Amino acid sequence: MLRAVERHRHLLDFALASLLRRKGKNAALIGVYTLVVFLLGSTLFFTHGIKREAARLLAEAPEIVVQRTVMGRYEPVPADWTEKVRALRGVSEVQPRLWGYYFDPGLKANYTFLVDRRAEPGKVLLGAALSRARGAYPGDTISFDAFDGTFTSFEVTGVLSEASELLSADLILIAEGDYRRLTGAPAGLVTDLAVRVPNAKEVPAVAEKIAGLFPHARPILRSEILRTYDSLFDWRGGMMLAVLSATLLAFLILAWDKATALSAEERREIGILKAVGWDTGDIMLMKFWEGCSVSLLAFGAGSLLAYWHVFAGNGFVIVAALKGWSTLYPSFRIAPYLGPEQLITLFFLTVVPYTAATIVPAWRAATVDPDQVMR
Amino acid sequence: MPRTISALLLLLAFAVPALAAGPLPKPAANVKCQVCGMFVAKYPDFLARIAFRDGAVAWFDGPKDLFRFYNNMAAYDRRHQKKDVAEVTVTNYYSLAAIDGKKALYVLGTDVFGPMGKELVPCSSRAEANDLMKDHKGTRILRFTEVTPALLKGLE
DSSP: OHHHHHHHHHHHHHHHHHHHHTHHHHHHHHHHHHHHHHHHHHHHHHHHHHHHHHHHHHTTSOSEEEEEEETTEEEOEETTHHHHHHTSTTOOEEEEEOEEEEEETTTTEEEEEEEOTTSOTTEEEEOHHHHHHHTOOTTOEEEEEOTTSOEEEEEEEEEOOSSOHHHHTTEEEEOHHHHHHHHOOOTTEESEEEEEOSOGGGHHHHHHHHHHHSTTEEEEEHHHHHHHHHHHHHHHHHHHHHHHHHHHHHHHHHHHHHHHSOOHHHHHHHHHHHHTTOOHHHHHHHHHHHHHHHHHHHHHHHHHHHHIIIIISTTTTTHHHHHTTOTTOOOOOOOOOOOHHHHHHHHHHHHHHHHHHHHHHHHHHHTOOHHHHHO | OHHHHHHHHHHHHHHHHHHHSSSOOOOOTTOBOTTTOOBSTTOTTTOEEEEETTSOEEEESSHHHHHHHHHTHHHHOSSOOGGGEEEEEEEOTTTOOEEETTTOEEEESOSOEETTEEOOEEESSHHHHHHHHHHTTOOEEEEGGGOOHHHHHTTO
16 A cells, blocks of 8 residues: 555656656646636636625515516506505515616716615615715715706715625615605605515415406516526526637647647657656556646646636626626625535536546557667 | 412513514424434424423424324334423414414315425414415315324325
8 A cells, every 4th residue: 555655656756857847848738727727717606606696695585576567568566556465375574665777977887776764865875886986985975867857965874885796786775755856756656566475385376366466567586586697697607618618629639739749858758768667557657647737736726816816806807708787887796605516617627628638648658669769 | 469460461471472483493404304204404394393391302394294293102202192292383384483283273185295295284373274275275174183193194
């Protein structure tokens, strides 16, 4: 047992020394390899991170959101629906919500206004990204154009926490009266109803009853929203991976080519090793350790870089392709998270193809005839 | 006498919210159903529990298994008998709150399936049970004492 470990250790030693002897060539290979791992890893981590963030936020979301359609288009919901929906069996709570969008021509960004009890009349609370973008902090005054062309000012009393910016980045909390004055939303109408149903099994039945109660109501289930988000980000991630697969292929060709076209020097080296008593198995093992060192180094460096890029650098290289649902959206950070499944996927996408591409050339190199190469 | 009354009132004031409170406390991940052996923590929507006078607790992944245990305790638990049972708690289908299993109504024959298939679905009131019957094609509403071993056989 110990002898076998010793043998592997010596072979590894030899392999590393042999790698170091051809510094330039191997450094280039490791560089390209690292870049491939980095790109694929960034895409995987980012897609997973954003899906996880969406799921985490939606875990708090109401089980059903009720909207109304008129002539097939979305319309505000009469506030008196609230009591009727609350009376349905299986519903624990109904919250009428009043919210909407606002386009700021100065920043060229869309904000989301939400009526919330935390905001007193004449005062607003801002999302963290919005606060940064407008340079408005607690104590400052912020102005918006009302629907009738008047200019309305509010005092900023607070900034929402930065813990999760995906939904609160562009949010403004405002009092109900202020919001109706700003947008002209008529009294008695709300944007939608947030319905809480404790038992997930009962959600479809409640949605059916709501649709039965108000034929032009449109109940949207949380599970549907989650599924939509999932498929959206899966699709974006898939597109990105499809583009990157060309890079991966190019890299594999490079690796294969490098492993096949052994230089005369390398062939001579193998020939000499065989002449001094190494057998094919030893040379294969040495080549295996060479491949392992290159792979592990590139994989480690690439994943570390990808992690840093996604969670500390906000994924600046790939963000435009993956997050681009709205170019007007204020920036946000993803909570860092890395599960074993992403690392394993990344491993199978990079190290396994690399090993597969180099194993046959390695075997062919190991079976050269010493007499022929040294002659 | 007024003292007793105020003590009773106090007791009621605390007891009523305690009964109307949220779900059963979440059991540890390795707690198994005493009848079928499944891990119960994964199924909070049907969780059921029997607490004994000596402080011991038996968990179940649904009222069906709770009744199997309760109606044939000798087969599952040699240390306890029916008279040792202090409290039976089941999970209300609509609110997921913990309710007194002996006062609950159970709806039979619904299209609502628990972790072990067909279930006796617990409700707190007659109105809830009637709605459940209507919405989920139930066939009968039973009280705790009306659930018999023969009936449980039909739920397999």
